[in-house]
Amino acid sequence: MTRKFAFNDPDVVVIIGSGAGGATLAHELARKGVDKIVMLxxxxxxxQADFENDEWAMFNKLSWLDKRISAGGWHHTKTYPNLPAWIVKAVGGSxxxxxxxxxxxxxxxxxxxTTYGAVAGANVLDWPITLQELQPYYELAEKKMGVAGSRASGLPPMPESxxxxxxxxxxxxxxxxRIIRPVASNSEPYDGRPGCMQIGFCMQGCKIGAKWSTLYTEVPRAQETGRVELRPESMALQIRHDKAGKVDGVLYADRKGRQVLQKARLVCVAGNSIESPRLLLNSASPMFPDGLANSSxxxxxxxxxxxxxAALAIHRKPVYMNRGFDIGAVIADEVPPDTRRGFNGGYYLEGLALGLPYAAAFMKPGGWGRDVTSALEMYDHMTAIWVCGEDMARxxxxxxxxxxxxxxxxxxxxxxxxxxxxxxxxxAAHGLGQFRKLSEAVGATRVIDMPAYPASHNMGTNRMSERARDGVVNKWGRAHDIANLYISDGSQFTSSSAANPTLTIVALAIRQAEHIAAELKRGTL
Structure with a gap:
């Protein structure tokens, strides 16, 4: 059942973004009886009929390719000057x-x-919440998403590739x-979705729907409640506020390019760590000259x-890493912090299978030559790894x-x-060294270190903090400065961890929905 809400209805909850944070929040709020929700x-x-098992075709179809500029000292300024992050511009987000x-x-x-102390050149901060507080929401998230190998879902681990x-x-x-494989894809039928067929084109959109995506889980289920209206091709331009400083609407451009103002009771921003702060900055006004929620x-x-x-290893015998689910072994031994290694924090080594077009593109961006072609000739003998480590907030x-x-x-x-x-x-250097060691330990004849490719793990930029002067939102993702403005994506992260962020985004969205629904019921929002 699809309802449409009036543009001038001041009781609407507006959620900007339909990815892991936004769509999960919309579905959870609707389940809790929140009656008027517009998702932009x-x-x-x-x-799923639009998905193709073709790396470049789907990259061009799904990716957020609006112009962005890479700046600073990282290699992206040369290798990916206009693609600092590979994220999706579509319903379901990344x-x-x-x-x-x-x-x-x-x-x-x-x-x-608390753990590292003050780190020179960094801006590290404790979260205003603890793991203990988030544990029950992790359980709910794993059950919702169908994490293979999780006790919460009861699904067996994904078969070994x-x-x-x-x-x-x-x-x-x-x-x-500590070799693990926790992936949110069905190892067998679960929650109305089929089991994984080991097709291998997981990052091009799962054509059968085994992998969890809000595109075919949270979004349609939210709409089925009759309490959520999805408006695709609706680019948020500015969040408006009243004379008292409370947000009261979102100005957006619709699919025909018309500017539309949707009135709002509260606004939840879930546009990823680039678009969410960009929207707050673009919403500057005489009352908030530096942008919304930006007193700090x-x-x-x-x-x-x-x-x-990232790195590739070439082995003596064929491996065929392209066959099967895209994530293989995830090595967690280097995650616990141990400063004897020469750094704070830790990292995962993630066996991330690369398709041939991506291997060719990422091995030597913008380059070619015998060193590249000789490696590609051995593509069927390759394994690949991605080092995923804690990133210092700066x-x-x-x-x-x-x-x-x-x-x-x-x-x-x-x-x-x-x-x-x-x-x-x-x-990064330690992780590459360890991959080289483990690859050579099983007879790899060549290991090729690659520059890091554009990651989708965007975090921070609207971080949680106990004190308003240190961040943007409180422990519920609620803006310190504006009581009816929330951040509902990975931009609220205070630290990056070494863990991929999606599960935590979903857990925080479930928790935030519980909080918002209670506040609405009490009449405090």
Whole structure:
């Protein structure tokens, strides 16, 4: 049942974004009886029939390719100057193309300032919540998403691919023992969705719907309640507020380019760590000259996207890493913090299978030659790894607005500035070294380190904090400055952890929905 809500209805809850945070929040609020919800999504509404088992075709179809500028000291300024992050512009957001890795944060991740102390050149801060507070919501998230191997879902682990077996064997040979495979894809039929068929095109949109995505779970289920209206191709331009400083509407451009104002009782922003702060900054007014919720000056600051590196190993015999689920073995032995390694925090080694087109593109961006072609000739003998480590929050790593250049909506183009902290570089180097060791331990003849490719793990920029001066939102994701404005995506993260962020985004959205529904019932929103 689809309802439509009036533009001038002041009782509407407006959610901006339909990814892991926004769509989960919409569904959970609707289940709790919140009656009028409008979900704005900048991208198109694709269906599984639109998915193709073709890497580049789906990259061009799904990706957020509106102009962005990479700045700062990271290599993206040369290798990917206009693609600082590979995210999706479509209903479902990046849950359409995510790898499916579903990892929980560890206890120390919520206490980085307490654990590491003051880190020179960084802006580390403790979260205002603990792992203990979030544990029950992790359980709910794992059950909702169908995490294979999770006690909450009851699903068995995903079958082992050849890539899993080779990487795991090498890991064990060098002494690793914590080899896991927690992925939010059905290892057998679950929750009305089929079991994984091991097709291997997981990051191009799961054509059969085994992998969890809000596109075909939270979004349609929210709509079925009759309490949620989805408006695709609706780009949020500005959040408006009244004379008292409370938000009261969202101005957006619809699919025909018309500017429409949707009145609102409260606004929840879930547009990812680039678009969410960009929207707050673009919503500056005489009352909020530096942007909404920005009395601390922290909106857009502390951008994190994990300390990453990637590598390929070529083995003596065929591996066929392209066959099977895209994530193989995930090695967790290096996650616990141990400063004897020369850095704070830790990292996962994730066996992320690359398709041939991506292997060719990422191995040597913009380059070619015999070193590349000789490797590609051995593609069927390859394994691949992605180092996913904790990224230090830094104020200088930020989303800012270009002073002159505008996009197709007339908004300033976002500048994504990132310069690695020495801690980030140490994690990446250590991870690459360990992958080389484990690969050579099982006879790899060649290991190729690659520059980190654009990651979708965007975090920070509207971070949680106990004190208003240190961040943007409180422990519920509620803006310190504006009582009826919430952040509902990964931009509220205070630290990055080494864990992929999606599971935590979903857990926080479930928790936030519980809070918002209670506040609405009490009449305090």
């Amino acid at each position: 999504e900048a991208g198109r509404h694709f269906t 849950t359409v193309h995510w790898s499916g890795v579903a990892l929980r944060f560890q206890e120390h991740d919520f206490h980085t300032r 050849n890539q899993t077996k080779v990487v795991a064997a090498g890991a064990r040979k060098i002494g690793y023992r 000056g922290q909106v857009g600051r502390n951008y994190m996207n994990h300390s990453t590196a 104020e200088q790593n930020a989303i800012t607005l270009h002073p002159a250049e505008k996009d197709q909506y007339g908004l300033p183009v976002p500048i994504v500035s990132k310069t690695y902290h020495g801690n980030d570089e140490a994690i």
